[in-house]
Amino acid sequence: MEAQTQLEISDAEWEVMRVTWTLGSVTSSQMAEIMAEKMGWKTATVKTLLGRLIKKGALRAEKNGRAFIYYPTVDEQPSMDEAVTTLFGHLCQMRVGQTLTDLVDKLTLSQNDIASLQTVLAEKAKTAPEEVDCDCLPGGVKC
């Protein structure tokens, strides 16, 4: 079967997904209220985004009387992982390390997050190469 074609969720749509993921399920009126406060969007805008997410298959709607209740059809963590992995995949591999360091320096991480990262890093250190080459030019041209 076809592996779920990378559903492209746009920035605005992503905000709708975040709320849905957090609440587990939402009605459009609920979402409209939340987005009005969080993003300053009109109800019409929210309706459009919900519709597009349904069409893209990122949300599922279950009829409940007059209206629908919306549920996410994709999980949050995998979606986040994919978004991040895709971005890093488009960056110069020689510089992802520095980029990551700069990022970690700015982010707020919990004690547990830090511990997990340290564990993963310690493990990676065992087999990490001395250096990573730039991959911005085709055919492994010197950089």
Add this chain to the structure above:
Amino acid sequence: MEAQTQLEISDAEWEVMRVTWTLGSVTSSQMAEIMAEKMGWKTATVKTLLGRLIKKGALRAEKNGRAFIYYPTVDEQPSMDEAVTTLFGHLCQMRVGQTLTDLVDKLTLSQNDIASLQTVLAEKAKTAPEEVDCDCLPGGVKC
């Protein structure tokens, strides 16, 4: 003065920037040749992208006889940092730690990259909170 308004560089444009950053300067014919191999793009496509990047101010063109030589006007590392920071800023803050861990697990990092990360993490651990709250809903609603 106006702080350089976040120049939005699209995915396709980003590929052109990577090559320019790596080479320091390029002619359009050079870029066309490289992108034909790396991305399978027609010369016309490359011309369009170079033009758009000039217009956006990400590249600068210096006349050299009949043609131009293109130079980046923004640096690579800051651009990468910004792209990454922006993405993470749109993710549930409660989950960025896990996301980062998943990412690091997949990336290829050099020994030095790992060492740098470990240093930053050790420092952060000193003041890191026990946990980070979800910020997907407005007004700090419970999650």
Add this chain to the structure above:
DNA sequence: TTACACAGTTTACATCCGTAAACAAAAGAT
């Protein structure tokens, strides 16, 4: 000088995105 080959500039064009208004159907209020 004359025609050719590059390099840059314009135009093209379908699709996606952000942001909504307009319209329609159905449920509830009177």
Add this chain to the structure above:
DNA sequence: ATCTTTTGTTTACGGATGTAAACTGTGTAA
């Protein structure tokens, strides 16, 4: 049995993007 409110569907519309062809000016080879 209507009028109104709620909720979903259709239409809108300018700008960004990916992808490129067409047009133009000008050194260059003949």
